[in-house]
Amino acid sequence: MSATKPDPKALRNALGTFTTGVTIITTRASDGTPVGLTANSFNSVSLEPPLVLWSLAKTAMSLPVFTEAEHWNVHVLSMDQQDLSNRFASKGEDKFKDLALDQGVTSAPLIGQCSARFQCKTAFVHDGGDHIIFIGEVLDFDHSTLPPLAFQCGQYALTARKPWEGVQLSQSEEPLDCNYNEDLLGYLLGRAHFQMMQGMQKELARFDLSPAHFFAVSVLAIQGGIDLTSLNAHIEYTGQSLDENQMAQLVHSGLVTCIGEKYALTDKGHQASLGQIAQAKAIEDDLVDEIGRGDVTALKLLLKRLIRQTDPGLPDLWSDAVRGAKHD
Amino acid sequence: MSATKPDPKALRNALGTFTTGVTIITTRASDGTPVGLTANSFNSVSLEPPLVLWSLAKTAMSLPVFTEAEHWNVHVLSMDQQDLSNRFASKGEDKFKDLALDQGVTSAPLIGQCSARFQCKTAFVHDGGDHIIFIGEVLDFDHSTLPPLAFQCGQYALTARKPWEGVQLSQSEEPLDCNYNEDLLGYLLGRAHFQMMQGMQKELARFDLSPAHFFAVSVLAIQGGIDLTSLNAHIEYTGQSLDENQMAQLVHSGLVTCIGEKYALTDKGHQASLGQIAQAKAIEDDLVDEIGRGDVTALKLLLKRLIRQTDPGLPDLWSDAVRGAKHD
Numbered sequence: 116m117s118a119t120k121p122d123p124k125a126l127r128n129a130l131g132t133f134t135t136g137v138t139i140i141t142t143r144a145s146d147g148t149p150v151g152l153t154a155n156s157f158n159s160v161s162l163e164p165p166l167v168l169w170s171l172a173k174t175a176m177s178l179p180v181f182t183e184a185e186h187w188n189v190h191v192l193s194m195d196q197q198d199l200s201n202r203f204a205s206k207g208e209d210k211f212k213d214l215a216l217d218q219g220v221t222s223a224p225l226i227g228q229c230s231a232r233f234q235c236k237t238a239f240v241h242d243g244g245d246h247i248i249f250i251g252e253v254l255d256f257d258h259s260t261l262p263p264l265a266f267q268c269g270q271y272a273l274t275a276r277k278p279w280e281g282v283q284l285s286q287s288e289e290p291l292d293c294n295y296n297e298d299l300l301g302y303l304l305g306r307a308h309f310q311m312m313q314g315m316q317k318e319l320a321r322f323d324l325s326p327a328h329f330f331a332v333s334v335l336a337i338q339g340g341i342d343l344t345s346l347n348a349h350i351e352y353t354g355q356s357l358d359e360n361q362m363a364q365l366v367h368s369g370l371v372t373c374i375g376e377k378y379a380l381t382d383k384g385h386q387a388s389l390g391q392i393a394q395a396k397a398i399e400d401d402l403v404d405e406i407g408r409g410d411v412t413a414l415k416l417l418l419k420r421l422i423r424q425t426d427p428g429l430p431d432l433w434s435d436a437v438r439g440a441k442h443d
Numbered sequence: 444m445s446a447t448k449p450d451p452k453a454l455r456n457a458l459g460t461f462t463t464g465v466t467i468i469t470t471r472a473s474d475g476t477p478v479g480l481t482a483n484s485f486n487s488v489s490l491e492p493p494l495v496l497w498s499l500a501k502t503a504m505s506l507p508v509f510t511e512a513e514h515w516n517v518h519v520l521s522m523d524q525q526d527l528s529n530r531f532a533s534k535g536e537d538k539f540k541d542l543a544l545d546q547g548v549t550s551a552p553l554i555g556q557c558s559a560r561f562q563c564k565t566a567f568v569h570d571g572g573d574h575i576i577f578i579g580e581v582l583d584f585d586h587s588t589l590p591p592l593a594f595q596c597g598q599y600a601l602t603a604r605k606p607w608e609g610v611q612l613s614q615s616e617e618p619l620d621c622n623y624n625e626d627l628l629g630y631l632l633g634r635a636h637f638q639m640m641q642g643m644q645k646e647l648a649r650f651d652l653s654p655a656h657f658f659a660v661s662v663l664a665i666q667g668g669i670d671l672t673s674l675n676a677h678i679e680y681t682g683q684s685l686d687e688n689q690m691a692q693l694v695h696s697g698l699v700t701c702i703g704e705k706y707a708l709t710d711k712g713h714q715a716s717l718g719q720i721a722q723a724k725a726i727e728d729d730l731v732d733e734i735g736r737g738d739v740t741a742l743k744l745l746l747k748r749l750i751r752q753t754d755p756g757l758p759d760l761w762s763d764a765v766r767g768a769k770h771d
Contacts, residue, residue: 123490129586130487130495132558133464133519134593134602158486159458160498161572162451167458168496168571170488191461197605230460241569243496243578244489250571258457265462267591267602274462274593274600275741277525282747284754285761295664295716297761300730300739301639301723302661303746308636309681310753311629326682333630336623353637354654388623395629398753402628405752406745411628413603414745417738418631419610424733425638425726426612433613433625 134267137192139203140169141224142177142184149211149224150180153204155266156246157189165253167233170246176206178247182240186221187251191231193261194409197271199226200264220255231258262409273413314398318391322368327355329391331362332370332380336388337432339379346378348430462595465524467531468497469552470515472508477539477552480505481532483594484574485517493581495561498574504534506575510568514549515579519559521589522737525599527554528592548583559586590737601741639726646722650696650715655683657719659690660698660708664716665760667707674706676758 141151152175160166167189171178181187192200203210211224219225219234226232235251242248265272284297297303312326319329327350334349335341347356362378365371370384380388403411469479480503488494495517499506509515520528531538539552547553547562554560563579570576593600612625625631640654647657655678662677663669675684690706693699698712708716731739 123493125586126490126493126581126584129519129559129561129584132586132591133466133485133487134462134591135464135486136461136595138461156486156488157461158463158484158498159461160484160576161574162454164572165451165454166572166574168576170486191457231457233457239569239571241567241578243567244492244494246489246494248488248496248578250569250576253454256454256457258453258460263460263462263595265593265595265602267464267593267604270607271605272602273605274595274602275745276595277599277601277744278748279598282744282751284747284750285759295661295720297747298743299720299723300727300743300746301643303743303750304632304636304639305681307746307749307753308632310750310755311632312682313680313755314753315629333623352641353633354640392623392627395627399628402749402752406748410745410748413741414749415626415628415631416605416610417603417734417742417745418628418635419612419625420606420734420738421635421730421742422612422631422638423610424730425635425642427638427641431613 128268131268134265134272136230137196137200137264137266137271138169139190139192139199139226140181140187141190141226142181142187143222143224144180145183147222149216150177151203151210151224151226152177153200157191160250165256166238166250167235167253168248168250170243170248172246174245181249182247184223184237186223186234186236186254187249188219188221188223188225189233189235189251190226190229191233191258192264193228193230193259194264194273194412195261196228197264200271228261229259230261230263232256262407262412273409273416275410275413276407311395311398315391315394318387318394321390322370322387325361326353327357327361328365330355331357331365331378332384332388332391334432335371335378335380335384336392340374340377342376343378345430349432352427352429456596459596462593462600464558465520465528465592465594465599466497467518467520467527467554468515469518469554470505470509470512471550471552473511475550477544478505478508479531479538479552479554481528485519488578493584494566494578495563495581496576496578498571498576500574502573509577510575512551512565514551514562514564514582515577516547516549516551516553517561517563517579518554518557519561519586520592521556521558521587522592522601522740523589524556525592528599556589557587558589558591560584590735590740601737601744603738603741604735639723642726643719643722646715646719649718650698653689654681655685655689656693658683659685659693659706660712660716660719662760663699663706663708663712664720668702668705670704671706673758677760680755680757 135155138154138157154169157169160168217225233253234255238252239250330350372381463483466485482497485497488496545553545555561581562583566580567578658678700709
């Protein structure tokens with residue numbers, strides 16, 4: 116770290132390292148028009164009396180409305196409300212278009228599906244340089260279990276929460292001189308994958324499916340009517356591939372049909388695949404119950420980023436698909 | 444969401460949904476004693492002039508020192524500074540014990556290894572219910588590339604940042620009626636694991652190792668001198684296991700030695716394992732360069748939480764180990 120003289124852009128970058136939630140703050144103009152904007156300058160101040168604060172740029176078009184308004188609502192956005200955040204951060208009109216509002220204790224617009232909401236009455240207004248600081252008394256509030264959206268270094272973010280007791284897989288302290296330890300990403304990915312596959316075992320055993328068979332059924336559930344070469348192109352990165360004998364086993368078990376040189380799932384194959392997907396989703400749902408939907412979504416986001424970075428150039432599984440999994 | 448009447452505990456929980464960073468704020472008493480505390484009530488206020496704020500409980504023992512002090516520093520903590528956060532959040536003495544301080548532009552203590560630091564001079568002090576709001580002018584600041592620590596719903600957290608362009612693996616829009624899609628956690632874990640294994644391929648090909656062989660070498664790198672049953676107990680959850688013929692191949696290739704019924708790595712086996720670990724770490728380092736150390740650490744944290752939840756009762760790989768990987 117090297118000290119620098121205050122410079123607005125560098126200062127903004129430094130301030131951005133402080134993680135925040137994302138809020139939408141709403142009020143109503145004297146003519147009844149709803150007004151709102153996205154802000155991450157929110158913070159709690161006091162519990163007794165209940166006070167919160169946020170600040171608004173003096174150049175903001177909505178400043179006169181907020182300084183005149185007696186009441187405003189703070190909405191702590193959930194991770195599913197990123198689009199709403201963008202909408203209220205833009206200068207476009209009609210921010211409230213098609214937005215169902217709840218009835219609050221004041222006339223200020225109250226948006227639903229948030230992580231928390233605070234209905235406030237202006238208590239103090241302070242000058243804060245190029246911003247005005249609004250301090251409000253919380254008249255009413257509520258909160259949900261919806262995982263919150265976060266913001267850090269100019270990007271939206273999800274959070275991976277750390278349990279207070281920590282997360283260590285091994286009961287024993289690892290020796291410092293052991294090169295192979297449980298903090299190695301490759302180990303964690305392998306163990307996580309194979310433990311998930313263990314949870315699939317019952318579904319796979321029903322049809323006596325090997326992992327390679329399972330991968331083939333999964334590909335055919337998305338892309339029906341492809342030949343063995345195309346099928347294997349989706350599977351070979353797993354270190355496995357299927358030959359005609361293995362495909363014959365799938366045909367023999369009634370899961371797959373072969374017309375010409377093209378393979379597709381039979382109705383029984385579709386049912387088997389749906390059972391496998393349902394099982395995979397059940398494992399995922401259990402995990403959501405245990406570690407939280409926000410954390411599972413963060414995990415999936417990070418896995419996608421890893422997959423994109425380490426992609427060896429796999430064919431697009433979902434493109435040009437003769438969809439094999441159509442169901443109502 | 445259901446509205447409730449203000450109640451301090453419920454209010455605290457609702458306010459906790461707003462994600463924050465974690466800061467340590469320091470100053471020096473008139474007698475020169477360094478004083479500091481952990482706070483997440485920090486926020487930026489203004490860029491021109493540069494102003495930031497934070498609030499301090501009126502009951503805080505350090506309140507008189509901060510109201511008297513002219514200068515204070517805000518440290519936005521990095522994800523590696525969780526212990527420091529806990530230390531400054533406690534009432535214990537000697538918070539600054541063994542803490543190397545940097546030279547700042549004022550006499551306020553300046554702590555290193557943070558994500559960002561703001562050296563401030565009190566500009567305004569406002570009453571805020573049971574707290575006092577300090578607004579400071581930023582005299583100097585700096586920031587590093589160290590990933591920041593976050594806090595949400597009473598827990599420390601790491602962040603999984605969302606790129607603005609989003610993360611979609613497939614080029615095509617997925618049909619709504621396709622049950623198997625790229626958002627299925629099981630798919631993402633499998634694909635991530637096998638892509639990582641692809642990156643290992645060159646190291647494994649050097650010794651003509653199958654995945655099962657690789658798993659065996661990895662276990663023996665940690666637990667040397669175990670019999671085939673014990674070895675397989677660590678591997679079987681992968682759906683693979685080794686028989687005596689496969690072990691004989693490893694012995695034949697010079698990587699493994701068999702004394703009695705116990706297997707252990709030879710020197711050549713240790714070298715091979717170190718090469719594999721180095722390759723796994725190189726892949727991980729590349730990923731850190733691409734998506735950031737904070738995000739990779741968040742991924743590992745989430746994988747560990749998943750592994751703990753889905754653990755079928757695997758034997759502890761690192762316990763009672765006759766360490767096989769000792770190297771200086």
